[in-house]
Amino acid sequence: xxxxxxxxxxxxxSMLAVRVIQEQGIYVEGINFYTGFCIEGHTQAIRNSAKPKxxxxxxxAEQLGIKLxxxxxIQEYKQIVLNPKHGYGAHLNPCLxxxxxxxSKAKQWMEQHQFDFIITGEVIGQRPKFQLxxxxxxxxxxxxxxxxxxxxxxxxxxxxxxxxREGWVxxxxxxGFSGRSRGPQFDLAQKFDFQEYAQPAGGCCFLxxxxxxxxxxxxxxxxxxxxxxxxxxxxxxxxxxLRPHANFKLIIGRxxxxxxxxxxxxxxxxxxxxISHLGPLSLIDGKISAEHIYYAAQIAARFTDAxxxxxxxxxxxxxxxxxxxxxxxxxxxxxxxxxxxxxx
Amino acid sequence: MTYQLDARRLLCPLPVIKVQExxxxxxxxxxxxxxxxxxxxxxDISAWCRIHGxxxxxxxxxxxxxxxxxxIGMS
Numbered sequence: 001x002x003x004x005x006x007x008x009x010x011x012x013x014s015m016l017a018v019r020v021i022q023e024q025g026i027y028v029e030g031i032n033f034y035t036g037f038c039i040e041g042h043t044q045a046i047r048n049s050a051k052p053k054x055x056x057x058x059x060x061a062e063q064l065g066i067k068l069x070x071x072x073x074i075q076e077y078k079q080i081v082l083n084p085k086h087g088y089g090a091h092l093n094p095c096l097x098x099x100x101x102x103x104s105k106a107k108q109w110m111e112q113h114q115f116d117f118i119i120t121g122e123v124i125g126q127r128p129k130f131q132l133x134x135x136x137x138x139x140x141x142x143x144x145x146x147x148x149x150x151x152x153x154x155x156x157x158x159x160x161x162x163x164x165r166e167g168w169v170x171x172x173x174x175x176g177f178s179g180r181s182r183g184p185q186f187d188l189a190q191k192f193d194f195q196e197y198a199q200p201a202g203g204c205c206f207l208x209x210x211x212x213x214x215x216x217x218x219x220x221x222x223x224x225x226x227x228x229x230x231x232x233x234x235x236x237x238x239x240x241x242l243r244p245h246a247n248f249k250l251i252i253g254r255x256x257x258x259x260x261x262x263x264x265x266x267x268x269x270x271x272x273x274x275i276s277h278l279g280p281l282s283l284i285d286g287k288i289s290a291e292h293i294y295y296a297a298q299i300a301a302r303f304t305d306a307x308x309x310x311x312x313x314x315x316x317x318x319x320x321x322x323x324x325x326x327x328x329x330x331x332x333x334x335x336x337x338x339x340x341x342x343x344x
Numbered sequence: 345m346t347y348q349l350d351a352r353r354l355l356c357p358l359p360v361i362k363v364q365e366x367x368x369x370x371x372x373x374x375x376x377x378x379x380x381x382x383x384x385x386x387x388d389i390s391a392w393c394r395i396h397g398x399x400x401x402x403x404x405x406x407x408x409x410x411x412x413x414x415x416i417g418m419s
Contacts, residue, residue: 032357034357034358038357053356053386053388054384054387054388054391055356055357055360055384055387055388055391057357058360058388058392058395059391061395062391062394062395065395066395067395067396068392068395069364070357070361070364070392071361072358260408264353
């Protein structure tokens with residue numbers, strides 16, 4: 001029996017692609033890559049939400065009855081984000097380079113585990129950049145997957161691959177989907193009796209999100225170099241980010257979940273915590289002088305329940321563990337300038 | 345044998361990845377005890393165990409920490 005490894009995003013297309021191939025008697029296992037920029041896992045974990053927590057890639061794998069291997073590519077992925085050969089999309093999304101990289105990693109996995117070919121849920125023209133018809137061969141060629149990369153949902157619109165020519169799968173039973181309409185996929189989902197599937201509204205990657213990428217660009221600008229650490233890209237997902245000064249910014253929790261999460265970074269960042277009233281935890285990212293600490297506390301106080309009060313007492317937690325108590329007058333709404341908000 | 349894995353502070357899917365990698369070093373029948381803080385890790389690790397043929401023996405939550413015990417299956 002031939003074996004295929006599938007790139008599983010957790011969305012409908014990869015789910016359909018796997019089932020199309022399973023229907024032909026092929027054994028399939030899935031891989032899902034974790035870049036650090038994935039939306040669903042982190043946001044649902046951090047913020048308070050009544051929505052049940054679920055990893056869609058795992059859920060899809062379970063529905064399909066396949067094994068799923070989640071692969072950490074955080075470090076290797078930096079080269080793709082920082083220096084994409086094919087450039088960025090609308091924001092900092094290096095989609096074509098990303099797809100090439102993930103298919104090349106899938107090929108490595110395939111070879112290590114003695115699988116025969118790779119499948120993806122790509123549909124021609126559905127997404128800009130990597131799903132353009134002209135870029136499909138670019139992905140196959142630059143990933144070095146070439147003839148062993150099969151796209152079951154649009155294969156009929158592409159040249160036959162080795163997988164089809166050798167008769168491992170019947171090309172006639174593959175599909176010729178194209179364009180942005182999701183109708184053919186929904187029809188196929190109904191045919192397979194898929195009652196439920198994830199449909200992420202804004203894609204699954206923070207690099208396609210303008211609010212997020214503004215914060216990433218700000219980080220690069222103020223650190224004077226285009227680079228990041230894992231904690232940086234996680235913290236960009238959390239809280240309000242305000243830059244009242246070129247040398248530092250405040251990261252202010254928006255709910256209890258975010259405050260708890262920010263607490264775990266108190267050993268890495270100077271933090272401000274209100275004690276006289278309820279309010280969020282704020283982290284200070286950057287270099288801050290003693291005179292600016294008081295200023296930062298006034299900003300932080302604005303986001304407490306006592307924003308209209310005369311005085312708010314807060315604790316300043318230093319990196320050494322020492323705690324200084326300050327009483328400040330919260331800034332008024334007018335004193336918090338709109339341009340301080342990094343993502344608008 | 346019983347082993348312990350501390351996955352506190354990690355956000356999903358990192359706890360699943362840690363479990364996945366640790367289990368590669370264990371034998372069928374071994375027990376892995378895990379502590380996590382990500383609220384999604386219980387459902388994610390449970391799902392991962394089901395699709396890979398491992399058994400979730402127990403789970404509990406104390407304050408913000410989630411405790412799980414997994415018995416390694418044959419796969």
